[in-house]
Amino acid sequence: CMVNLQHNCIDSQCTDTLQQTVCQERIETFRTKPIIHHKSTLNYFVNAYSIHNYDHIRLVIPETLREMPLRVTNVAEV
Numbered sequence: 001c002m003v004n005l006q007h008n009c010i011d012s013q014c015t016d017t018l019q020q021t022v023c024q025e026r027i028e029t030f031r032t033k034p035i036i037h038h039k040s041t042l043n044y045f046v047n048a049y050s051i052h053n054y055d056h057i058r059l060v061i062p063e064t065l066r067e068m069p070l071r072v073t074n075v076a077e078v
Contacts (some may be wrong), residue, residue, distance in 0.1 A: 008043035009036065 007014075016034030023029065046061070 005044040008045055011043045012039045012041040014038045
């Protein structure tokens with residue numbers, strides 16, 4: 001059984017500290033993309049709703065980690 005964990009950048013307060021030039025066909029363009037500096041924390045997400053064996057995985061996850069799912073109520077604010 002495998003579980004995919006996603007780092008929680010919002011609660012970890014990760015920041016985009018650098019800008020990297022975007023290349024197209026090995027040629028640098030004028031566009032840039034942010035490079036994220038991830039902080040070393042234990043904040044992760046498990047997307048349990050997409051896992052077919054969720055009931056088994058839920059048994060081994062401590063109850064303190066089983067919070068309500070993240071829900072966006074107002075998409076315009078995001």
